[in-house]
Amino acid sequence: MIKMNVVIEAINLTKYYGNFPAVRGVTFSVNEGEVFGFLGPNGAGKTTTIRMLTGVLKPTSGQVRVLGYDMTREPEKLKARQRMGIVPEMANPYIDLTAMQNLKLMGELYGLPKWEIEKRSIELLKLFELYEKRNIKVRGFSKGMRQRLVLAMAMIADPELYFLDEPTSGLDVISARIIKDIIRDEKKAGKTIFLTTHNMNDANELCERIGIIRKGKLVAIDTPEGLKRLTKEHLSVEVSLKPMMFDPSVLSSALRVERLGDKVKIYTNDPDKTVKEIVEYAKERKLKIVSIRTLSPSLEDVFVEIIGGKND
Numbered sequence: 515m516i517k518m519n520v521v522i523e524a525i526n527l528t529k530y531y532g533n534f535p536a537v538r539g540v541t542f543s544v545n546e547g548e549v550f551g552f553l554g555p556n557g558a559g560k561t562t563t564i565r566m567l568t569g570v571l572k573p574t575s576g577q578v579r580v581l582g583y584d585m586t587r588e589p590e591k592l593k594a595r596q597r598m599g600i601v602p603e604m605a606n607p608y609i610d611l612t613a614m615q616n617l618k619l620m621g622e623l624y625g626l627p628k629w630e631i632e633k634r635s636i637e638l639l640k641l642f643e644l645y646e647k648r649n650i651k652v653r654g655f656s657k658g659m660r661q662r663l664v665l666a667m668a669m670i671a672d673p674e675l676y677f678l679d680e681p682t683s684g685l686d687v688i689s690a691r692i693i694k695d696i697i698r699d700e701k702k703a704g705k706t707i708f709l710t711t712h713n714m715n716d717a718n719e720l721c722e723r724i725g726i727i728r729k730g731k732l733v734a735i736d737t738p739e740g741l742k743r744l745t746k747e748h749l750s751v752e753v754s755l756k757p758m759m760f761d762p763s764v765l766s767s768a769l770r771v772e773r774l775g776d777k778v779k780i781y782t783n784d785p786d787k788t789v790k791e792i793v794e795y796a797k798e799r800k801l802k803i804v805s806i807r808t809l810s811p812s813l814e815d816v817f818v819e820i821i822g823g824k825n826d
């Protein structure tokens with residue numbers, strides 16, 4: 515068995531703002547090399563959790579260890595932060611500095627040698643398609659360019675772990691695409707990424723595991739496909755036969771049937787069995803299968819079901 519290194523460990527993490535419990539007894543861990551998505555409606559406690567994980571906010575109770583360091587203790591958390599790249603919610607670069615100056619400043623904060631800052635800044639500006647604009651003040655940058663720069667700044671010291679709070683929220687398609695591609699590349703390079711997002715497609719495409727938080731409580735944690743399996747009744751098989759002489763009610767695995775144009779959609783708990791029954795049916799009657807596919811529920815279906823359809 516491959517031994518996994520636990521990079522983030524939260525145990526019973528709890529945060530009260532006065533009497534208000536923003537995060538309540540959250541327990542989970544993230545392994546090295548994993549992209550972990552943290553999803554939840556507005557006000558669910560995502561940002562509060564990320565702030566505790568990065569040592570910005572002290573938990574009211576519970577434990578948080580990141581890269582082996584206790585994030586509630588001063589000298590330890592600084593060591594961990596040296597090895598992290600953080601993009602906070604609505605982060606902004608300095609608008610009176612150029613892109614290059616922002617990167618250099620960040621490199622100095624991480625204590626990197628001058629030559630390395632220079633080399634890394636150029637690499638990152640090229641990677642984020644900002645090189646041509648390197649000497650322009652950020653004041654003149656679009657939101658997407660600013661966000662790309664913020665992520666580049668978080669990457670300056672080549673961290674092994676990222677915390678990204680809504681990295682693609684409200685961005686133009688090109689900027690969002692560049693950022694997502696880079697997140698994938700960092701994952702390929704073995705980095706661990708903790709990401710909060712409202713975007714179900716992003717979560718589905720990028721994350722290996724997802725935690726869903728609702729009113730401060732972790733209500734589900736699984737792979738995207740595992741979460742989708744929670745809503746089994748949404749599984750279906752869509753088939754088109756030629757000629758379309760088909761009575762799906764003869765299939766023992768059919769739960770419900772919907773006719774859609776030249777296709778039939780059969781809801782089932784066992785798509786494998788349904789496909790086999792359809793193939794058998796078509797064979798016996800010498801019907802041609804024009805198309806057949808299994809449809810799973812989207813992550814959004816699951817999210818809405820778990821959250822209860824309300825943005826509370």
Ligand SMILES: Nc1ncnc2c1ncn2[C@@H]1O[C@H](COP(=O)(O)OP(=O)(O)OP(=O)(O)O)[C@@H](O)[C@H]1O
Pocket residue numbers: 531534536554555556557558559560561562563603
């Ligand atoms: N400094 C604070 N003082 C009091 N309440 C706060 C504070 N910060 C956050 N809250 C409340 O705690 C809850 C959780 O907020 P948090 O920002 O963690 O949610 P979130 O999931 O990140 O939301 P969003 O998706 O809107 O960013 C919310 O109800 C919020 O109003």
